[in-house]
Amino acid sequence: MGVSGVGKSTVAEEVARRSGGIFVEADAFHPAQNIEAMSAGIPLNDDMRWHWLEALCLHVRSENCGSGESPVFIACSALKRKYRDFLRERLGPLFIIHLDGDRELILNRLQARKGHFMPPALLDSQIGDLEYPSQKEGACVRFDIAEPIDKIVSEAFSLIENEWREKPRHS
Numbered sequence: 001m002g003v004s005g006v007g008k009s010t011v012a013e014e015v016a017r018r019s020g021g022i023f024v025e026a027d028a029f030h031p032a033q034n035i036e037a038m039s040a041g042i043p044l045n046d047d048m049r050w051h052w053l054e055a056l057c058l059h060v061r062s063e064n065c066g067s068g069e070s071p072v073f074i075a076c077s078a079l080k081r082k083y084r085d086f087l088r089e090r091l092g093p094l095f096i097i098h099l100d101g102d103r104e105l106i107l108n109r110l111q112a113r114k115g116h117f118m119p120p121a122l123l124d125s126q127i128g129d130l131e132y133p134s135q136k137e138g139a140c141v142r143f144d145i146a147e148p149i150d151k152i153v154s155e156a157f158s159l160i161e162n163e164w165r166e167k168p169r170h171s
Ligand SMILES: Nc1ncnc2c1ncn2[C@@H]1O[C@H](COP(=O)(O)OP(=O)(O)O)[C@@H](O)[C@H]1O
Pocket: 002, 003, 004, 005, 006, 007, 008, 009, 010, 011, 075, 109, 110, 112, 113, 114, 145, 146, 147, 148, 149, 152
């Protein structure tokens, strides 16, 4: 989780590859209107996000997302507590990796990123919507995105392998 440009897709894809798990890009489940809005510099609101999160969950719970035995790594902004609760209600407990960092650093990365619909001008609305996970939300680790990508991926991978994967996930 985290605002646009913090490295969610990059980290989740690589951790999934190392784990032999399944990578899911939440951006792929936005309805066209959401992509059009963001491309035009209009931030999403709650109403626009519920349809998207529902489509994401339907995919993760479907046969298209594997047998249910492989771990699933979702790159999803999940900015507000109520969105994360929605995901937990439908998917079960989550191990959250929260990628976080300085606004200027994120802005630089968004400006350097090519071929993505999300305009850097929307960063401040994303930061405005972000609700930091509290300890009550369960397993969550925050990484500083100033760290090299390999370090973040290696630490995220070993945390998930050692502290999450072998434990029962459904109560
Ligand atoms: N730790 C990092 N160090 C340097 N560049 C990074 C790091 N994490 C991500 N990036 C780069 O920042 C950009 C945004 O990453 P991306 O994975 O698309 O973010 P998100 O999915 O959160 O929007 C990409 O160009 C990516 O290569």
